Amino acid sequence: MAKKSNSGGRQQTNSTRHPGATDAPRGNQPTRNPDTGTYETAQQRETAVLIAVPDKRQSDTRTQEYLDELEFLAETAGVEVKKRFVQRLDKPDIRTFVGEGKLAEIKAYVTHSGISVVIFDDDLSPSQLRNLEAELMVKIVDRSLLIIDIFATRAKTATARAQVELAQYQYLLPRLTGLWSHLSRQRGGGVSMRGPGETEIETDRRVVRDRISLLKDKLKDFDKQSHTQRKARGGVVRVALVGYTNVGKSTIMNLLSRSDVFAENKLFATVDSTVRKISFDNIPFLLSDTVGFIRKLPTRLIESFKSTLDEIREADLLVHVVDISHPSFEEQIEVVNETLKDIEAADKPMLLVFNKIDQYRTDTETEREAGFEGMNEDEDAPSRPTLAQLQDTYMAKMHDPVLFISAKNRENIEELRALLTRHVAKIHYQRYPNTVIDHVDGE
Ligand SMILES: Nc1nc2c(ncn2[C@@H]2O[C@H](COP(=O)(O)OP(=O)(O)OP(=O)(O)O)[C@@H](O)[C@H]2O)c(=O)[nH]1
Numbered sequence: 407m408a409k410k411s412n413s414g415g416r417q418q419t420n421s422t423r424h425p426g427a428t429d430a431p432r433g434n435q436p437t438r439n440p441d442t443g444t445y446e447t448a449q450q451r452e453t454a455v456l457i458a459v460p461d462k463r464q465s466d467t468r469t470q471e472y473l474d475e476l477e478f479l480a481e482t483a484g485v486e487v488k489k490r491f492v493q494r495l496d497k498p499d500i501r502t503f504v505g506e507g508k509l510a511e512i513k514a515y516v517t518h519s520g521i522s523v524v525i526f527d528d529d530l531s532p533s534q535l536r537n538l539e540a541e542l543m544v545k546i547v548d549r550s551l552l553i554i555d556i557f558a559t560r561a562k563t564a565t566a567r568a569q570v571e572l573a574q575y576q577y578l579l580p581r582l583t584g585l586w587s588h589l590s591r592q593r594g595g596g597v598s599m600r601g602p603g604e605t606e607i608e609t610d611r612r613v614v615r616d617r618i619s620l621l622k623d624k625l626k627d628f629d630k631q632s633h634t635q636r637k638a639r640g641g642v643v644r645v646a647l648v649g650y651t652n653v654g655k656s657t658i659m660n661l662l663s664r665s666d667v668f669a670e671n672k673l674f675a676t677v678d679s680t681v682r683k684i685s686f687d688n689i690p691f692l693l694s695d696t697v698g699f700i701r702k703l704p705t706r707l708i709e710s711f712k713s714t715l716d717e718i719r720e721a722d723l724l725v726h727v728v729d730i731s732h733p734s735f736e737e738q739i740e741v742v743n744e745t746l747k748d749i750e751a752a753d754k755p756m757l758l759v760f761n762k763i764d765q766y767r768t769d770t771e772t773e774r775e776a777g778f779e780g781m782n783e784d785e786d787a788p789s790r791p792t793l794a795q796l797q798d799t800y801m802a803k804m805h806d807p808v809l810f811i812s813a814k815n816r817e818n819i820e821e822l823r824a825l826l827t828r829h830v831a832k833i834h835y836q837r838y839p840n841t842v843i844d845h846v847d848g849e
């Protein structure tokens with residue numbers, strides 16, 4: 407991202423690129439790539455520090471897990487993380503989020519190491535953002551902005567792009583300061599357009615508000631179109647793959663539909679939803695791959711992604727994919743269930759698919775691989791059970807059907823296909839009781 411920048415090759419992440427920025431290239435003479443139309447510079451990746459302010463109850467392990475995720479997000483956005491700062495506070499500082507002493511420590515490091523971005527694992531208020539920018543004199547990025555930025559680089563369809571742009575402008579509106587004042591030029595009006603006595607910032611706010619209502623109208627049109635499209639699909643059973651980001655949804659989609667949806671080891675590889683028509687045992691159904699969830703997903707983003715989330719809301723069956731190899735997989739399940747509640751899709755029939763069993767390691771296995779077996783014996787952290795133990799626990803405690811697979815090694819994929827067929831067939835024949843059945847598996 408630092409290498410390729412639509413906004414003209416200044417060294418910056420998308421995090422600083424507000425929607426619609428059209429600055430001319432300057433700085434270290436970027437060259438324009440004729441194929442992509444973007445500007446490229448020989449500059450190095452941007453460097454960042456991460457800041458977490460957990461409350462006193464949060465364990466160190468948990469704090470580091472959250473920071474691992476934040477670092478993964480930062481890397482996905484093309485930023486290299488150099489250091490993490492943690493300050494335990496019952497309540498973040500109202501003015502600068504971290505306390506005075508910690509801020510001085512961060513500032514010394516940032517200045518000394520030439521850090522260009524400071525990333526917070528929480529959302530900052532507009533005034534905290536301004537104060538921190540003034541104190542640290544580098545770009546300040548909070549969790550929402552980081553996620554919105556990644557979405558912005560990933561959105562491909564017109565709908566997803568409009569949804570992201572809406573989220574960007576909604577984020578920007580309360581944070582407009584003098585920095586953004588050149589936005590007003592984009593309306594083409596310049597000074598003469600302004601009413602008497604109006605400040606530049608007020609003009610900018612108006613520009614942004616106009617843009618927000620335009621985007622909302624545009625999205626309403628898209629909604630109407632997709633509503634018509636969905637009607638045209640008739641009563642075909644609809645299945646949606648849901649889950650935390652990076653758990654393997656797109657990989658499973660590709661396996662089941664033999665299609666070629668973009669999957670990679672980055673967060674939010676999929677932002678647009680993809681729908682494929684599949685037929686198992688002569689029963690057709692639609693399978694959609696959807697945007698992954700994450701903890702503290704900005705509510706604005708959820709709201710503006712309404713059209714994409716409709717795919718989940720209108721599904722007959724959800725396939726909840728979990729990455730069993732992730733240390734926080736149980737919390738991830740919770741986050742997904744909570745988000746499903748938020749979008750009013752929690753009451754749907756669900757299959758729970760634990761993926762990446764090939765990558766699952768118990769503590770002993772991890773230690774053996776790292777060559778220091780037994781070293782962890784007296785730590786109070788609960789040890790990880792074996793896969794067989796986990797399987798037993800989950801089969802017993804979940805009322806949803808459960809399956810353990812490896813999409814990578816194609817393990818238990820036939821079982822997944824059979825389970826899906828059974829459930830799709832059940833819904834299909836409830837809907838069309840008079841259809842002749844060629845062959846239906848089980849149940
Ligand atoms: N080891 C292992 N890796 C897997 C497996 N399934 C998928 N992956 C990898 O996990 C990463 C994420 O896979 P995706 O299919 O992009 O995940 P996703 O859930 O669609 O992710 P988002 O679209 O970002 O929400 C990729 O690098 C996959 O190759 C598996 O069974 N085992």
Ligand SMILES: [Mg+2]
Nearest residue numbers: 655656675676
């Ligand atoms: Mg995906």
